[in-house]
Amino acid sequence: MPTQNQAPLATLEQTDAFIARHIGPSAAEQQAMLKELGVADLDQLITQTVPEDILVKSPINLPDSRTEEEVLTYLKSVAAKNKINTSMIGMGYTDTIVPNVILRNVLENPGWYTAYTPYQPEVSQGRLEAILNFQTMVLDLTGLDLANASLLDESTAAAEAMTLCKRMSKAKKANTFLIDKNVHPQNISVIETRAEPLGYEVIVGDVAELIDQHECFGVLVQYPGTFGDVNDYAELIEKAHDKKALFCAAADIMSLVTLKSPGEMGADVVFGSAQRFGVPMGFGGPHAAFFATRDAYKRSVPGRIIGVSVDSRGNKALRMAMQTREQHIRREKATSNICTAQVLLANMAGFYAVYHGPQGLKTIAGRINRFASILAKGLQSKGVELVNQSWFDTITIKLDNAEAVYSKALEAGINLRNTGDNQLGMTCDECTSRETINTLWDCILGEDHGLNLEQIDAEIAASGENSYAANLARESEILTHPVFNSYHSETEMLRYLKKLENKDISLAHSMIALGSCTMKLNATAEMIPVTWPEFGKLHPFAPMDQAQGYKQLIDELEEQLKAITGFDAVCMQPNSGAQGEYAGLLAIRKYHQANGDGHRNICLIPTSAHGTNPASAALADMKVVLTACDENGNVDVADLRAKAEQHKDDLSCLMITYPSTHGVYEEDIREICQIVHDNGGQVYMDGANLNAQVAVSQPAEIGADVSHMNLHKTFCIPHGGGGPGMGPIGIKAHLAPFVANHPIQQIDGPNPENGAVSAAPWGSASILPISWVYIALMGGTGLRAATENAILNANYLSKKLGEHYPVLYTGRNDRVAHECIIDMRPLKESSGITEEDVAKRLMDFGFHAPTMSFPVAGTLMIEPTESESKAELDRFIEAMAQIREEIGQVEDGDIDAENNPLRNAPHTMADLIGGDWDRPYSFEQGAFPVARLHTSKVWPTVNRIDNVYGDRNLFCSCIPVEDYAE
Numbered sequence: 001m002p003t004q005n006q007a008p009l010a011t012l013e014q015t016d017a018f019i020a021r022h023i024g025p026s027a028a029e030q031q032a033m034l035k036e037l038g039v040a041d042l043d044q045l046i047t048q049t050v051p052e053d054i055l056v057k058s059p060i061n062l063p064d065s066r067t068e069e070e071v072l073t074y075l076k077s078v079a080a081k082n083k084i085n086t087s088m089i090g091m092g093y094t095d096t097i098v099p100n101v102i103l104r105n106v107l108e109n110p111g112w113y114t115a116y117t118p119y120q121p122e123v124s125q126g127r128l129e130a131i132l133n134f135q136t137m138v139l140d141l142t143g144l145d146l147a148n149a150s151l152l153d154e155s156t157a158a159a160e161a162m163t164l165c166k167r168m169s170k171a172k173k174a175n176t177f178l179i180d181k182n183v184h185p186q187n188i189s190v191i192e193t194r195a196e197p198l199g200y201e202v203i204v205g206d207v208a209e210l211i212d213q214h215e216c217f218g219v220l221v222q223y224p225g226t227f228g229d230v231n232d233y234a235e236l237i238e239k240a241h242d243k244k245a246l247f248c249a250a251a252d253i254m255s256l257v258t259l260k261s262p263g264e265m266g267a268d269v270v271f272g273s274a275q276r277f278g279v280p281m282g283f284g285g286p287h288a289a290f291f292a293t294r295d296a297y298k299r300s301v302p303g304r305i306i307g308v309s310v311d312s313r314g315n316k317a318l319r320m321a322m323q324t325r326e327q328h329i330r331r332e333k334a335t336s337n338i339c340t341a342q343v344l345l346a347n348m349a350g351f352y353a354v355y356h357g358p359q360g361l362k363t364i365a366g367r368i369n370r371f372a373s374i375l376a377k378g379l380q381s382k383g384v385e386l387v388n389q390s391w392f393d394t395i396t397i398k399l400d401n402a403e404a405v406y407s408k409a410l411e412a413g414i415n416l417r418n419t420g421d422n423q424l425g426m427t428c429d430e431c432t433s434r435e436t437i438n439t440l441w442d443c444i445l446g447e448d449h450g451l452n453l454e455q456i457d458a459e460i461a462a463s464g465e466n467s468y469a470a471n472l473a474r475e476s477e478i479l480t481h482p483v484f485n486s487y488h489s490e491t492e493m494l495r496y497l498k499k500l501e502n503k504d505i506s507l508a509h510s511m512i513a514l515g516s517c518t519m520k521l522n523a524t525a526e527m528i529p530v531t532w533p534e535f536g537k538l539h540p541f542a543p544m545d546q547a548q549g550y551k552q553l554i555d556e557l558e559e560q561l562k563a564i565t566g567f568d569a570v571c572m573q574p575n576s577g578a579q580g581e582y583a584g585l586l587a588i589r590k591y592h593q594a595n596g597d598g599h600r601n602i603c604l605i606p607t608s609a610h611g612t613n614p615a616s617a618a619l620a621d622m623k624v625v626l627t628a629c630d631e632n633g634n635v636d637v638a639d640l641r642a643k644a645e646q647h648k649d650d651l652s653c654l655m656i657t658y659p660s661t662h663g664v665y666e667e668d669i670r671e672i673c674q675i676v677h678d679n680g681g682q683v684y685m686d687g688a689n690l691n692a693q694v695a696v697s698q699p700a701e702i703g704a705d706v707s708h709m710n711l712h713k714t715f716c717i718p719h720g721g722g723g724p725g726m727g728p729i730g731i732k733a734h735l736a737p738f739v740a741n742h743p744i745q746q747i748d749g750p751n752p753e754n755g756a757v758s759a760a761p762w763g764s765a766s767i768l769p770i771s772w773v774y775i776a777l778m779g780g781t782g783l784r785a786a787t788e789n790a791i792l793n794a795n796y797l798s799k800k801l802g803e804h805y806p807v808l809y810t811g812r813n814d815r816v817a818h819e820c821i822i823d824m825r826p827l828k829e830s831s832g833i834t835e836e837d838v839a840k841r842l843m844d845f846g847f848h849a850p851t852m853s854f855p856v857a858g859t860l861m862i863e864p865t866e867s868e869s870k871a872e873l874d875r876f877i878e879a880m881a882q883i884r885e886e887i888g889q890v891e892d893g894d895i896d897a898e899n900n901p902l903r904n905a906p907h908t909m910a911d912l913i914g915g916d917w918d919r920p921y922s923f924e925q926g927a928f929p930v931a932r933l934h935t936s937k938v939w940p941t942v943n944r945i946d947n948v949y950g951d952r953n954l955f956c957s958c959i960p961v962e963d964y965a966e
């Protein structure tokens with residue numbers, strides 16, 4: 001060994017190599033695990049595991065790994081190519097000030113952003129409370145009864161509103177959805193995309209006229225309108241109700257602070273974007289959409305809903321309510337295909353309301369409105385024609401020289417909305433200043449306009465008049481719950497955020513081995529660019545010459561993803577895996593139509609598929625035909641062949657997950673794809689398990705025509721407690737013309753007339769740097785090592801856990817892919833202990849449970865990912881082994897079948913202080929089952945939650961304070 005001083009520079013330079021930071025096991029740990037598996041090296045493990053005929057022949061074509069320093073410096077130079085103007089484009093996206101206490105302690109805090117969807121509520125009470133705040137805020141502002149925990153964006157929420165109307169309207173024969181021409185164009189586009197395969201007719205126009213001419217099941221308006229007008233819809237709503245149609249309003253959340261809510265006018269569905277409540281525009285997202293409706297329609301609400309229930313001590317506790325509506329249970333009959341939503345951003349919006357409180361929000365909304373009024377009055381006094389006579393924050397003007405003014409404003413650093421017909425829109429927001437208004441006047445009126453802002457302000461204030469009809473001013477109170485009235489100092493807010501964070505398990509505590517969800521490291525270097533203003537402050541419809549940094553980032557990420565998957569093109573629009581499925585199936589549908597095969601509508605789906613697959617197929621007007629799996633968990637090729645041949649005349653596609661959701665590399669995957677192609681179908685590959693393929697095999701090369709990539713699984717976007725995500729799709733060249741385009745920001749490649757599937761052209765663009773940085777840091781070699789180690793960790797776990805529990809499925813050489821399923825059903829048979837008991841008991845050990853009962857009921861699916869060290873895997877194995885021993889004690893009758901540490905799990909401080917400890921085991925054994933917990937313990941803050949009670953007594957807003965006292 002050379003001493004430090006003798007080492008060549010090259011070895012001294014390697015200390016900051018990212019690859020070894022991302023991959024959990026050290027070289028020595030890898031060796032130990034390989035030895036345990038009886039293989040010499042990673043190569044041998046891969047050869048034993050991955051089918052020969054799909055293994056890549058040469059390394060993927062990506063640049064070498066670079067250091068964090070190098071990558072961030074380069075990305076900074078890319079980001080610098082974005083030009084940050086003052087945005088007044090409006091159209092559902094406005095600038096906002098992210099309160100720094102929320103920026104740092106939530107958006108930039110792994111305690112919040114690395115958490116999983118709250119399927120294990122006992123260790124998720126913090127973020128469940130945060131979402132409940134969001135729901136409560138939405139109920140207050142919309143004037144409705146029931147709100148969900150967020151949707152992907154305003155436009156997809158609009159499409160969900162339409163389908164809710166169709167399901168719930170009593171105008172059963174009506175097939176038409178009316179959209180007012182004042183609705184944002186991207187909302188109209190996404191609705192039209194959704195309506196077409198479902199066979200609904202969409203008519204856009206002046207709904208006040210249309211309503212008399214058409215039978216319809218639903219009506220949609222924008223409130224305030226896209227050009228700024230604030231209208232009273234009470235009469236129109238009555239007319240719609242007379243026709244048994246439901247009435248929907250896409251609403252601006254800030255305006256609702258001061259305007260009468262659509263709910264109070266009688267609307268049935270109110271939705272919109274919560275972006276301007278402290279979430280950066282980010283060139284399109286991620287942002288939380290809110291969605292509220294009447295209690296009567298609760299079973300038809302899309303997405304997750306947080307509700308109040310009780311725990312085993314009768315204390316109030318929160319959980320996800322009414323999950324039986326969702327795709328993982330209802331599959332093709334689900335109300336929606338949504339899975340990943342926008343929880344982190346909903347939390348931020350809720351916290352924005354908590355921090356500012358009702359009075360603070362009224363001040364902000366009042367200021368925005370005042371700036372709009374000053375701008376409008378000034379222009380009016382100089383004879384400028386306003387298109388809208390009422391407004392909250394947006395005015396639209398008509399000018400002969402609109403193009404010249406637009407350019408002048410651009411030069412002055414202000415983006416206006418240019419509708420191209422001599423009309424200019426300008427939207428004020430939280431960041432609007434006196435200077436903005438003065439500059440605008442200069443641009444529109446010339447610099448010698450002589451307007452005095454302070455004087456106009458004084459006149460408006462003195463008049464006491466609103467910029468909208470007096471009866472549209474809000475009279476009802478908002479945000480009266482104490483949570484919105486208690487944390488207005490930064491100290492109080494910081495502690496509130498920390499208090500909630502401390503209730504939850506995140507990746508900052510321990511591994512979250514969520515099968516299929518790939519909870520890997522979300523490295524800090526990957527997260528840093530997300531909050532750079534160069535990425536945050538761009539409006540999605542900003543002129544493209546201001547977004548050259550984004551363009552380069554997106555182009556480069558597309559190239560990276562193409563190199564990894566082998567596809568010819570990438571569509572970056574879908575905001576989640578489920579949206580990717582939907583977008584991909586639409587492309588397949590359009591492709592068949594273009595070939596004169598529009599009748600092809602059969603979608604083959606193996607029974608092991610994720611619930612989003614059949615739910616997405618239903619949205620794309622496909623008929624689901626299930627194909628069987630054999631006893632090894634593989635697709636039953638004979639059954640698949642028979643069904644493909646039976647439906648060969650109308651076969652649209654196969655949806656297949658690879659490696660399978662059963663955690664094995666199907667040996668016959670090439671043949672399976674071939675069978676589908678031979679029978680005229682296309683292959684949709686669900687890419688949720690891409691973490692087992694990267695740099696080892698390629699979906700496009702295996703035979704997939706289109707596949708989504710969950711960037712929030714394989715490519716390091718954190719789960720955020722249930723979102724954000726991104727689900728871009730890779731496509732082969734023949735499908736490329738048929739993917740989504742956008743009505744405002746044309747995308748090169750797809751046919752220009754294709755509609756949108758998301759509100760923004762490149763989806764949630766501001767989180768794309770995360771995946772880009774990951775790929776740049778890892779390079780081709782690092783990505784290969786990641787996949788190898790993901791497979792190594794899974795096989796090590798499978799082997800070690802296999803000593804205690806039956807592993808359900810393995811492939812060739814008894815190997816699993818990147819995850820394994822352990823079967824709890826035999827133990828339930830022998831002991832009565834269920835997979836749920838095991839999941840809850842794991843909390844006592846400080847672990848979040850693996851995936852429960854998917855894809856097979858009564859099992860746990862465990863995916864360690866490459867980021868967990870052997871030391872952490874061993875701690876998990878130790879916990880599982882000890883749990884097995886406890887199950888053994890129940891089996892042997894050594895401990896009571898009901899009153900035991902498994903059934904009573906998780907153990908809480910309430911158990912200790914309750915003074916009622918009467919159990920046949922010690923508190924020590926219950927709460928500190930292994931010694932390491934003595935020095936570091938995450939306490940679940942509630943006991944086991946009663947699921948049934950919560951659904952029977954549905955309550956989905958903040959708990960009244962009196963109820964806590966009980």
Ligand SMILES: *Cc1c(COP(=O)(O)O)cnc(C)c1O
Pocket residue numbers: 338339340516517576577578579610612613657661686688689710725727
């Ligand atoms: C996660 C997942 C999906 C859905 O992806 P979302 O991003 O949550 O919409 C689909 N299929 C499988 C197998 C998954 O694991």
